[in-house]
Amino acid sequence: xxxxxxxxxxxxxxxxxxxxxxxxxxxxxxxxxxxxxxxxxxxxxxxxxxxxxxxxxxxxxxxxxxxxxxxxxxxxxxxxxxxxxxxxxxxxxxxxxxxxxxxxxxxxxxxxxxxxxxxxxxxxxxxxxxxxxxxxxxxxxxxxxxxxxxxxxxxxxxxxxxxxxxxxxxxxxxxxxxxxxxxxxxxxxxxxxxxxxxxxxxxxxxxxxxxxxxxxxxxxxxxxxxxxxxxxxxxxxxxxxxxxxxxxxxxxxxxxxxxxxxxxxxxxxxxxxxxxxxxxxxxxxxxxxxxxxxxxxxxxxxxxxxxxxxxxxxxxxxxxxxxxxxxxxxxxxxxxxxxxxxxxxxxxxxxxxxxxxxxxxxxxxxxxxxxxxxxxxxxxxxxxxxxxxxxxxxxxxxxxxxxxxxxxxxxxxxxxxxxxxxxxxxxxxxxxxxxxxxxxxxxxxxxxxxxxxxxxxxxxxxxxxxxxxxxxxxxxxxxxxxxxxxxxxxxxxxxxxxxxxxxxxxxxxxxxxxxxxxxxxxxxxxxxxxxxxxxxxxxxxxxxxxxxxxxxxxxxxxxxxxxxxxxxxxxxxx
Amino acid sequence: xxxxxxxxxxxxxxxxxxxxxxxxxxxxxxxxxxxxxxxxxxxxxxxxxxxxxxxxxxxxxxxxxxxxxxxxxxxxxxxxxxxxxxxxxxxxxx
Numbered sequence: 295x296x297x298x299x300x301x302x303x304x305x306x307x308x309x310x311x312x313x314x315x316x317x318x319x320x321x322x323x324x325x326x327x328x329x330x331x332x333x334x335x336x337x338x339x340x341x342x343x344x345x346x347x348x349x350x351x352x353x354x355x356x357x358x359x360x361x362x363x364x365x366x367x368x369x370x371x372x373x374x375x376x377x378x379x380x381x382x383x384x385x386x387x388x389x390x391x392x393x394x395x396x397x398x399x400x401x402x403x404x405x406x407x408x409x410x411x412x413x414x415x416x417x418x419x420x421x422x423x424x425x426x427x428x429x430x431x432x433x434x435x436x437x438x439x440x441x442x443x444x445x446x447x448x449x450x451x452x453x454x455x456x457x458x459x460x461x462x463x464x465x466x467x468x469x470x471x472x473x474x475x476x477x478x479x480x481x482x483x484x485x486x487x488x489x490x491x492x493x494x495x496x497x498x499x500x501x502x503x504x505x506x507x508x509x510x511x512x513x514x515x516x517x518x519x520x521x522x523x524x525x526x527x528x529x530x531x532x533x534x535x536x537x538x539x540x541x542x543x544x545x546x547x548x549x550x551x552x553x554x555x556x557x558x559x560x561x562x563x564x565x566x567x568x569x570x571x572x573x574x575x576x577x578x579x580x581x582x583x584x585x586x587x588x589x590x591x592x593x594x595x596x597x598x599x600x601x602x603x604x605x606x607x608x609x610x611x612x613x614x615x616x617x618x619x620x621x622x623x624x625x626x627x628x629x630x631x632x633x634x635x636x637x638x639x640x641x642x643x644x645x646x647x648x649x650x651x652x653x654x655x656x657x658x659x660x661x662x663x664x665x666x667x668x669x670x671x672x673x674x675x676x677x678x679x680x681x682x683x684x685x686x687x688x689x690x691x692x693x694x695x696x697x698x699x700x701x702x703x704x705x706x707x708x709x710x711x712x713x714x715x716x717x718x719x720x721x722x723x724x725x726x727x728x729x730x731x732x733x734x735x736x737x738x739x740x741x742x743x744x745x746x747x748x749x750x751x752x753x754x755x756x757x758x759x760x761x762x763x764x765x766x767x768x769x770x771x772x773x774x775x776x777x778x779x780x781x782x783x784x785x786x787x788x789x790x791x792x793x794x795x796x797x798x799x800x801x802x803x804x805x806x807x808x809x810x811x812x813x814x815x816x817x818x819x820x821x822x823x824x825x826x827x828x829x830x831x832x833x834x835x836x837x838x839x840x841x842x843x844x845x846x847x848x849x850x851x852x853x854x855x856x857x858x859x860x861x862x863x864x865x866x867x868x
Numbered sequence: 869x870x871x872x873x874x875x876x877x878x879x880x881x882x883x884x885x886x887x888x889x890x891x892x893x894x895x896x897x898x899x900x901x902x903x904x905x906x907x908x909x910x911x912x913x914x915x916x917x918x919x920x921x922x923x924x925x926x927x928x929x930x931x932x933x934x935x936x937x938x939x940x941x942x943x944x945x946x947x948x949x950x951x952x953x954x955x956x957x958x959x960x961x962x
Contacts (some may be wrong), residue, residue, distance in 0.1 A: 357919075373923035374916060426920050442915065450928035501903055524935040582887060595936075774953030851953050 316652040348491050351501065356483030358467055359447045359511030361460060361474075363520040364553075364732045367370055368475070369456050372446040372467070372511075376429030378420040381579045382412040383441025394437050400655070405630035423447045434629035446473075452520060454562040455527045458578040459518065459730070461678070462751060471576060473516070474728060475678045483511035503810050515732040522546060525842040533835045537821035539797075543580035543709045544835065546814045546843055549717035549804075551724035551733045552583065552741070554675070557581070557710075582679040585817065588782035589643045589828070590700030590802050594667060596640055598659040598700075599651045600749050601783060607637040608751050613646040621693040625649055641765045644779065645701060651699030657691055660689060660700050666725075666744040667715040669707050671727040683707040701868070713815040716779075716802045719754055720810035722747040754778055758807045761833075770803055770833035772841045774851035778810075779803030779836065783829030786820065796820050801832035805840045808852045812843050 332338045358763035378398075385391070386409040395402040398421055405420075411650045412418040423445060424432075433442050448463045450456065461472015468482065469475040486508025490498040502778045504834035512774040526544045534542055543562040547553070563575040577583065599605040616630030627646045630640070639647030652660060664670070686699065698704045710728065718725045724741035757778030767781045782800035785792040799818040804810045814836055931937075942948040 368926055371923055371926055373927065374920045426917075447928055451927055452934070498909070501908070521935045525937075528936065650929065752948065775958075844949065851960055 304562040354486035356510045359481040360513040375423040375447040378440040381439035413522035421739040450565045457565045481511045484509040515540040522556035533567040539821045541816045541819040544582045580709040586786035588702040590782035594841045595700040656694040723750040767833040777805040783827040797826045799828045799831035
């Protein structure tokens with residue numbers, strides 16, 4: 295009788311045991327499925343769900359590359375700032391809104407309206423790019439949902455002095471104008487990305503590691519010399535005041551290396567204050583605006599004349615009676631110069647003389663020189679918005695068109711193109727590509743000989759006489775140095791054609807004549823009063839700027855009444 | 869059974885000791901990670917603050933050393949002028 299219950303108990307025991315084992319197998323199986331396989335809502339799904347709740351990706355901001363002048367002085371710096379943002383859902387009902395708005399200096403009602411507008415979102419900027427001290431003050435206030443985000447802001451220590459050439463960046467730190475835009479790839483860094491685990495309050499608890507490594511922007515060394523920039527800026531401002539002109543440009547080039555040492559324009563703007571931003575003032579006019587170059591082109595006509603073999607600088611040309619008829623037009627000189635040398639034609643800027651030279655060599659020869667000297671094409675600086683200017687290319691040329699080209703009408707050019715053309719003369723006829731970047735002597739690009747060195751030197755001799763007494767540009771003289779150049783006075787074009795009372799005054803100069811190296815173009819747009827010509831409005835500006843250029847570069851004066859000293863091993867002896 | 873009678877308890881004790889040691893090790897390394905992370909964060913903050921200070925000083929230096937300011941002080945405060953060319957000598961190598 296006792297065997298039956300034992301048997302029953304054994305059966306129950308085995309069944310229960312089997313069920314328990316089956317449950318355990320199912321559980322282990324499910325566990326393996328969830329943890330190790332991807333079937334159904336498996337391991338990957340769970341990991342993603344977990345990560346969605348705790349793991350966040352953050353951007354690591356990087357700074358934009360420093361822009362510095364040729365001596366390493368910073369011209370554009372990225373400084374750390376903090377952008378304040380809020381979670382509108384946490385902030386909109388806070389009783390401390392009034393306190394926050396007064397701290398931020400914004401209207402309380404406007405802040406409330408903005409919070410209502412973004413009420414359904416989790417992110418809203420309160421104030422971007424604030425100084426770290428100010429941002430800390432707000433963040434320490436412990437306002438609900440208010441946080442800070444690190445960023446960089448661009449500052450330009452030299453302000454308006456370098457504004458147009460450096461350009462600007464937008465609020466996201468991307469270059470939108472000038473060098474900032476031209477060298478965007480170089481200056482712009484690549485922000486890093488990291489993953490981290492956040493806690494309940496959204497604070498980072500642990501980094502998972504970098505997804506991409508942050509790569510800060512690279513520094514850029516420009517060919518500009520900040521001291522010269524200041525000089526140009528100061529002298530241009532002064533010229534604007536003295537002549538009452540509406541705009542102006544100045545550009546100085548090192549002819550031997552093709553480096554642009556300084557480039558300034560007027561009007562100006564302050565890049566550190568965008569509230570009063572004026573698009574007209576942001577243009578780097580020396581590169582982006584074209585003008586008829588006028589008499590400054592006569593130098594190139596002289597080259598064509600010398601290259602033709604028909605003239606030397608001392609050949610005589612009869613300019614009597616001081617006027618000449620070309621087609622239906624009569625061209626005048628200020629007075630009858632009579633029979634004068636080719637050199638004198640340029641010194642006096644004689645219309646009649648240049649017309650005779652142009653007729654003798656033909657317009658094709660002049661056009662060929664203009665093309666070789668870089669007119670009608672960009673100089674290759676890569677500056678955004680740089681213009682190529684215009685060279686006429688008609689099939690049929692009228693008589694007047696053939697000669698006006700020779701004295702700088704009927705074509706247009708930028709001030710930098712004029713600087714480039716005269717740089718070729720200062721560099722023994724070699725065209726060195728112009729650049730805004732600092733060049734090293736070893737890696738200097740090889741220039742192209744576009745005119746014979748002898749011709750370039752002859753032309754420079756003539757340019758030297760233009761600034762001597764009796765020339766058209768005596769006001770361009772620099773104390774202690776001999777300099778050369780050519781003036782230009784151009785009628786501006788209005789709706790009815792050339793305007794009688796509005797001019798552009800130009801001067802392009804080379805210094806020092808003993809060892810020609812520095813070329814400066816001065817352009818004064820619409821000078822008022824009697825001093826509107828290139829020799830009166832632009833030449834004095836050239837003189838003052840060049841004096842500083844030569845001083846800064848330690849150029850040796852060629853006229854010193856005090857005498858010369860000879861350095862010896864025991865010091866300096868007279 | 870006889871074969872394991874002596875070594876089994878020792879083996880078990882060893883396992884328990886290893887388990888305890890590895891648990892403590894885990895706790896310690898987690899602590900190190902947190903510690904290290906806190907240190908990383910504070911160093912990152914420090915780097916940020918130093919960079920902040922550096923750029924501020926750089927800007928300040930450039931403002932003080934701006935050529936127009938130097939020029940103004942030289943001419944107005946120190947009464948300096950550029951030497952006249954007629955008074956200057958050229959020094960030449962023999």
